[in-house]
Amino acid sequence: MPRVLLVEDDQSLGRTLHERLRKERLEVEWVQTIAAAEAALASGRWDLAILDVKLPDGSGFGLARRIKRESLTPIMFMTALNSAENRLEGFEIGAEEYLPKPFHLKEFILRVRHVLATERVADVVAVQGREIDLSALTVTTPDGQRSFLQVRDGRLLKLLIASAPAVVDRSDILTRVWEHDQATPTRAVDNAIVRLRQALQDDQGEIIRSVRGVGYQWTPEGGG
């Protein structure tokens, strides 16, 4: 069952969303402050964090930045702050969705389902004798060697796995993993792929296949 963290300080709205998300067969934890959200985030892996922005003990934007820096959890903002500056900030942080209040229940559920469908990958992925733990950000090779991934490399790996069998465009990778950072060159993507291949001992590019002029593809059965 997908785990969703709901951070909303308004009692009435929080309770309604909590009930509806549970009806959708999601495991939901509802908290009302950033401190409580940080404690919940530290307690395990989450498939989605739904954040309000104006919270009693700080800004949801700051919390989202910390989540993006430290984990692979996708983020959906749900806020009454809907100015151009606010929306830009939300997308610059790398939020998967930005839903302005008020909104329709149907639309909210659809967007939650969409993020879960596109971003959700099993905690542990086995591929050609390797074991990738996206929760612990580790890769264990058949000879028992274990390497630790950087958060951004983990996010890239998760994106490739979630998008398979589609080829993921370099610019798409930059937008979604480097969070709209205009200054990042596409070479940064190639460098991250080199690090991932080293961790996976995939020197021939069979697990992460390069598609010339386009980007990269996750081919667990061996792309050649």
Place this chain on the structure above:
Amino acid sequence: MTRSRSHSGLHYVIAAVWLAVTVSLASWWLSVGLRLTNRHRMFVWEGGTFIVLLVAGGVAIVLAIRREHGRRQAIEAFFMSFTHDLKTSLASIQLQAESLREDWPEAAPREPLDRLLHDTVRLQIQLENSLFVSQPDGRLLRERVDVVSTFARLAQDWPELSVEVRGSESVIADARAFEAVCRNLLQNAVVHGGAARVTVSLAPAGSGRVRMTVSDHGRGVSASILPSLGEPFAKGGEARGTGMGLFVCRQLVARMGGSLTFLSASAESPGFTAMLELPGTR
């Protein structure tokens, strides 16, 4: 927010320039007085008094600008906080009504809930309009907005209204502002036109622009009122409404680099027609 900052900055610059020019003139007058051998005391006193008065006036102006700036910031902060709370409450009411509606037995009458949902939509539109009116220079983004999916989403607000979109185009606009324009047009069609059907036709308009014609099949408005529509507080011959909806629409469309005109009834569109032109994505 942007507006008040830039305006108060301009006020400070004007005050500083005025102060510099007038104090320089007074200083020149004073120095002339000091150089003269006859009646120089009169020039010195006049120049000195002039400088003191000007400096005092300048300081008073700067203080007044600062006070006004602070007051405006406080009002904006209050307004932002107020609208934030209002939007959160509206979201809560809307979601609870929709939850109840979903859980309601099929046979039970749903009219009260539908009316409640309509009222939340009306409040939402008024709230957005008031935000746009209060921030006439607020920043707008240039985003790719898909017109078909925008109308499909907005049509949920009026389940009794049939919205048909002909053609498929995207425009370059601020998604929130574009939504506000479309929502106002649909709301007017239902509330003021009594329309049950709206047709949206999309077509290229040349020079990379997209023409969007929104026609309702309602009562329409008299041709004599058309020229005044889009002006503040202009109403389509009814006492209802604030008369700000179409004004906000026209302002927003202009700020997004487009144009908005209103047409009277024709054989093809018996009700009210709004024609928008916005930059396209092609």
